[in-house]
Amino acid sequence: MKTKLVLLPGDGIGPEVVGAAVKVLRAVGQRYGHTFETETHLMGGCAIDAFGVPLPEETLGACLQADAVLLGAVGGPKWDDPTAKVRPEQGLLGVRKGLGLFANLRPVKLHPDLVDSSPLRRERLEGVDLLVVRELTGGLYFGPKERREVNGEVQAIDTMVYAEHEIRRVTHLAFQAARGRRKKVTSVDKANILETSRLWRQTVAEVSKQYPDVQYENILVDAAAMYLVTRPASFDVMVTENMFGDILTDEASVLSGSMGNLPSASLGDGLNGHGHPRGLYEPIHGSAPDIAGKGIANPIGTILSLAMLLRHSLGLETEARAVENAVDTAIREGHRTADLARNGEKALSTEDITEIFVSRI
Ligand code: NAD
Numbered sequence: 001m002k003t004k005l006v007l008l009p010g011d012g013i014g015p016e017v018v019g020a021a022v023k024v025l026r027a028v029g030q031r032y033g034h035t036f037e038t039e040t041h042l043m044g045g046c047a048i049d050a051f052g053v054p055l056p057e058e059t060l061g062a063c064l065q066a067d068a069v070l071l072g073a074v075g076g077p078k079w080d081d082p083t084a085k086v087r088p089e090q091g092l093l094g095v096r097k098g099l100g101l102f103a104n105l106r107p108v109k110l111h112p113d114l115v116d117s118s119p120l121r122r123e124r125l126e127g128v129d130l131l132v133v134r135e136l137t138g139g140l141y142f143g144p145k146e147r148r149e150v151n152g153e154v155q156a157i158d159t160m161v162y163a164e165h166e167i168r169r170v171t172h173l174a175f176q177a178a179r180g181r182r183k184k185v186t187s188v189d190k191a192n193i194l195e196t197s198r199l200w201r202q203t204v205a206e207v208s209k210q211y212p213d214v215q216y217e218n219i220l221v222d223a224a225a226m227y228l229v230t231r232p233a234s235f236d237v238m239v240t241e242n243m244f245g246d247i248l249t250d251e252a253s254v255l256s257g258s259m260g261n262l263p264s265a266s267l268g269d270g271l272n273g274h275g276h277p278r279g280l281y282e283p284i285h286g287s288a289p290d291i292a293g294k295g296i297a298n299p300i301g302t303i304l305s306l307a308m309l310l311r312h313s314l315g316l317e318t319e320a321r322a323v324e325n326a327v328d329t330a331i332r333e334g335h336r337t338a339d340l341a342r343n344g345e346k347a348l349s350t351e352d353i354t355e356i357f358v359s360r361i
Contacts, residue, residue: 001034003274003314006066008059008095011045011079011088012287013297014072020299020354021070021306024326027361028310028319039066043095044074044088045287054091060098063280067272068313069095070306071282076289097137100268101280103170104134104245105177105308108232108252108262111331117257117340120229127233128255131181133174134245136266138166139196141242162196162241167203173267174239175211184215184236188224188244200241221248228252249284258339259285260298263305265312272313279313281305295349298337300327303357326360 007022009015022038029036041059048054054074063069074088110118110128118125143159171187178185187204189197201218208216219227221244227234228248232255240248253259262284272278283301291297303323311320335356338347348356 001274001314001316002037003034003067004037004039004065005309006062006069007038007040008043008063008069008071009040009046010043010072010074010287011076012073012289012292013285014044014074014287016072016292016295016297016350017283017299017302018070018072020350020357021302023354023358024303024323024361025306027358028323031322031361032316032319034316034319043071043091045076045079047091048079048086048088052086054086054088055094055098059091060095063095063099066278067274067276068278068309069099069280070302070309071095071280072302073283073285073287075287076292093141095280096266097142099266099278099280100137100270101266102135102137102166102268103173104132104136104264104266105173106132106134106245106249106252106262106264106284108132108249108255110256111261111328113331113334114257114261114340116342118255120232120255124230124232125255129182130232130235130252131177131237132245132249132252133170133177133237133239134249135162135166135170135239135241136245137242138162139242141246160194160196160241160243162199164199164203167200168207169269171204171207171239172210174237175207175214178214178237179211182236183213185211185217186224186235186238187216187218188221188238188240188248189218190221190244191218192220196241204239224248225251228255253284258298259301260337260339261300261304263301263303263308265305265308267312274314276313276315279309281309281313295351296338296347297350298339299350299354299357300337303327303354322361323357326357329360330356
């Protein structure tokens with residue numbers, strides 16, 4: 001198979017973890033006889049430095065031509081000025097919007113050998129295997145926003161907007177995903193307060209009728225935040241709006257032992273040249289400026305994102321599993337980066353652990 005992938009390493013540890021994933025990609029290409037062409041483009045803070053904008057036209061154009069996109073992370077203190085007109089995150093939102101990626105899939109699974117890396121007790125963690133489906137191009141992050149002066153002081157306004165079709169399409173995706181799993185969907189909202197949530201709940205209920213084989217429940221977001229740490233194994237697929245999903249997935253990430261472990265896939269309706277969804281794949285963590293440049297970042301989230309890319313955008317299930325198995329095996333053998341090492345375990349560098357993953361492909 002011949003494919004064209006765009007790499008957007010971004011800022012901070014982004015280039016380090018994407019570099020690691022590319023080594024794994026090359027190993028998969030060699031082992032299974034594929035040619036993966038890659039093109040690297042600037043997005044985020046690095047693009048602001050080079051071009052004055054977080055998402056240069058050339059970058060978005062390349063993403064639109066690609067079979068799939070692999071992203072590291074964007075942002076950092078250098079571009080954090082709250083009064084700045086251009087911000088790295090605008091690049092991220094722009095690429096998601098530009099590619100029509102309305103659903104973000106974030107699987108959270110705990111490797112049994114990493115139970116001690118999680119702050120939760122072992123009995124709470126047993127059986128944790130959930131998938132958060134987060135709406136990605138609507139809600140508060142994309143609604144009208146403004147600053148205005150009222151009675152001599154500045155007011156800021158963000159607006160949460162959802163249309164039925166935006167809720168419907170992500171809900172279908174969640175129910176379809178549940179069919180391939182334990183057949184349970186939990187919809188998370190704040191229907192006791194928010195109008196958008198009442199529309200959300202109504203629309204999800206309507207869609208659910210088309211999936212009588214899938215069990216379905218509603219939970220308020222505040223309760224969901226609590227249940228994620230008190231009974232996380234009770235969830236299968238969780239579907240929710242943009243901001244709730246953003247927050248809940250960071251919370252859920254600690255179940256896996258480290259934020260550095262978790263991958264994600266962003267999908268929409270668009271198909272690539274192979275007839276599969278054109279997607280954007282990225283770890284859920286940020287640019288981790290506190291450890292950037294030290295060579296100690298955990299690349300697992302990005303490598304597992306690559307596995308999702310192989311599966312969803314290229315239809316290469318065997319190769320995806322080979323990558324996931326390589327990570328599983330290395331963890332079982334006791335190899336750890338600093339964020340996962342406990343009780344005197346040796347902490348490997350990004351490069352060293354990547355070599356181990358590559359050798360297990
Ligand atoms: P972060 O995810 O970058 O880091 C949070 C903590 O987790 C840090 O202590 C970091 O060292 C650690 N961590 C994260 N990924 C790790 C990895 N792979 N290996 C080892 N440790 C890891 O979140 P933050 O500190 O809140 O944000 C830093 C910057 O990243 C900000 O500019 C923020 O806007 C940006 N950000 C970007 C994205 C994205 O690109 N998708 C997401 C979240 C935050």
